[in-house]
Amino acid sequence: MSRTPQEIFESYVHAGSMTRNADALAECFTEDGVFEAPLLPAGAAFPRRLVGREEIRTAMAAYYERQVEDDRGAPNFEKSGYVLHTTAGPDVFIAEIDTVFDGGGEDVTVSLVQIFRIRDGKIARLRDYFAPDLMS
Template identity: 55%
Template sequence: MRELFERYVRAGLAKDAGAVAAMFTEDGVFDAPLMPPGGPLPARMTGRDEIEAGLAAYYARPAHTELTVLLDRSRLVLHTTDDPAVFIAEIDTAYEKAGEVTRMSLVQIFRLRDGKIALLRDYFAPEHLD
């Protein structure tokens, strides 16, 4: 669980959409339930190809490329559940944009199958993406 999450974070920080997508099952789902229709990230992506394409487009956005995540000032806490295939990540991300440090809190719920992500629900405030 921890190793998979750490790989997920590293791939995301590297903006490597292919590496993130490869961590999902073939039919995996990336769900961002708070994302409004037409937002900068699709609210739901199903399958590795769709996840890779959606994340690649998101990572390429100028608003995203101007962000620098301050990992040493961020907080990551993993919570286990009674179901060994499910864990929850509580994240307070510190990032710098245009010389200003900002924080964004989010929660991610991971459901695993055969060592890969079958479902990721990412709850974050979409207004922080622009």
Template identity: 60%
Template sequence: MTRTHQEIYERYVYAGALTRNPDAVAGMFTEDGLFEAPLVPDGHRLPNRLAGREAIRIGIVAYHREPRYQGTVNIECSRYVLHDTPDPDVFIAETDTAFDEPDGRRSYVSLVQIFRLRDGLIASLRDYFTPPA
């Protein structure tokens, strides 16, 4: 069964930002999948390049342990737009994610992600976001 770009994107968000399930995130990638976050600074808990499903899982585990990321995604205040490309295996997601923080504040993270698929799995994901300071 072929999933649509929207289904893949929503599954990725559910596995990552909503349920923080590194096994589910990694399972969405090909065995040789590549995750890149070019704007993440050197020395951050999340390396800006993870190659292979197991490296992606380990990197996501470390990222979800980051105390600054303990806010809860507010679905009603978050927005995204998906853009198809001429290549049916490539799509782009523009996302504005709202987080409800434990202290009652709301914070926002805006990002762009470029997904490249192979056989219904993510072969590479380039995630352009800057972690909160």
């Protein structure tokens, strides 16, 4: 049975943003899946391009291990929101996301867009567009 964009997106967010579980995140992708953050400069702390489930698993585990909560605090999932946009292509959808951080005394909203290409119910390619300075 094929998974819906909603189910795929929720699995991805739970594995990544909510639990920072690199194994679960990698399993959201096809064996040859690609995870890209094309706006990031080379050498950024967050990986710019990862190819293959195992590279995604390894690089994201290392990133999560190094990551320290910053001045923004943790994401507040109750205040955050998203809209999924389907496209004419049945294997492409877009997530428009506003993540709210409530640390540091006042809410900070970070907006981003992700483009998902799906194959067999898994992410074949994810392009994550966010401001590079968010990952300093």
